[in-house]
Amino acid sequence: MLQAIKTHNQLNGTRFSTVEFLVVFFAALFIGAAYLVRGSGLGALLAGGIAVNSLWIVGFGLRSWRRGEMGPGIGKLFNGEYRQRISREHPTLARQTALITVGTLIPFALTVLVLIDLMRSGR
Secondary structure: OHHHHHHHHHHHOHHHHHHHHHHHHHHHHHHHHHHHHOOOHHHHHHHHHHHHHHHHHHHHHHHHHHHOOOOOOHHHHOOHHHHHHHHHHOOOHHHHHHHHHHHHHOOOHHHHHHHHHHHHHOO
16 A cells, blocks of 8 residues: 555655545545534544545655655646556556545544555564
8 A cells, every 4th residue: 555655646746635535635624623513423434544644655755755755747647648658657656646646534444454465574
């Protein structure tokens, strides 16, 4: 999962991925707060799980950003030739992107997968 996140950030642009998942984080946080205000602890917990999942991608993105590993700008994502080249060079990218997306939207799923990867790598 760690490599999938890093590849996703690099190929889609670190800035874009970081901002994208920061928006998801704040949206989930807002929804979680709304659930909490309405007295639904379960709804708040589930939204909080999505927010926590998003923070992993934001965190890895910020680390890459500090290192100057920016990847392409957002304009490249709209370039058909670039997308075709990336699809050829990274044939599992669509699957990885789907895994990241689903893992983010299932509360705490991405967090568990990242923690498993971290434990396996000894970090």
